[in-house]
Amino acid sequence: MLSAAQTEHVFRILAREMPGRTRGAKGPKGQPDAFRSCISCMLSAQSLDRNTAKATRALFALATTPEAMLELDDSAIAAAIKPCGLYNTKTRSIRRFCETLIAEHGGVVPDTREGLMALPGIGRKCADIVLSFTFGKDVIAVDTHVHRVCNRIGLTDAKTADKTAAQLEERSPEWALRDGHFWLIQFGKRVCTARAPKCDTCPVAQHCEFVAGEARGRS
Ligand code: SF4
The missing domain is CATH 1.10.340.30 (Hypothetical protein; domain 2)
Incomplete structure (x- = not known):
């Protein structure tokens, strides 16, 4: 898993590159209550x-x-x-x-x-x-996109979405909890997609454990 400093840097990059709740991104489901x-x-x-x-x-x-x-x-x-x-x-x-x-x-x-x-x-x-x-709490909800992205990068090291959520809560910087879900979900849809992740142009590739593992496999 990434160090605390790397984790902080990854979130800083995602905050810069991806839309968050505070920049107008909409939440899932869109239900009024x-x-x-x-x-x-x-x-x-x-x-x-x-x-x-x-x-x-x-x-x-x-x-x-x-x-x-x-x-x-x-x-x-x-x-x-x-x-x-x-x-x-x-x-x-x-x-x-x-x-x-x-x-x-x-x-x-x-x-x-x-x-x-x-x-x-x-x-x-x-x-x-x-x-x-609904309640506006600072919580990173974990769906399949968030689960995939976090475990590829090395933000977490978990087999299930629930364990990913627990690790994220423990390891994420506090300032990232409010918008983290939005950054990660957009990143999973736009860059780190399930079938064809765009590693060549990925802004967090320098820290990504998936890329490091691929490189080790080739050498
Ligand atoms: S480098 Fe590739 S696998 Fe790693 S986070 Fe970026 S897109 Fe995903």
């Missing part, structure tokens, strides 16, 4: 963004609160969210999530990671997305 953000995140599991968007549009046309959601039949929820796949399982998760939210929090989504992760269907990724984008 914590309840809809949680549901949207649950629906996004193993689903393409465009299919998740279709499912959330259809579902939130029917209900936008936990109480209203529980008024719906399972068949109505399942039909609305069908585009995002696994709709029977996701319907059950939505129902359990709404029941627990009402029973334990009066229908109000908690604004702590612990509270969020104690709700059915909410893992670390969803919790961090809601904390960052």
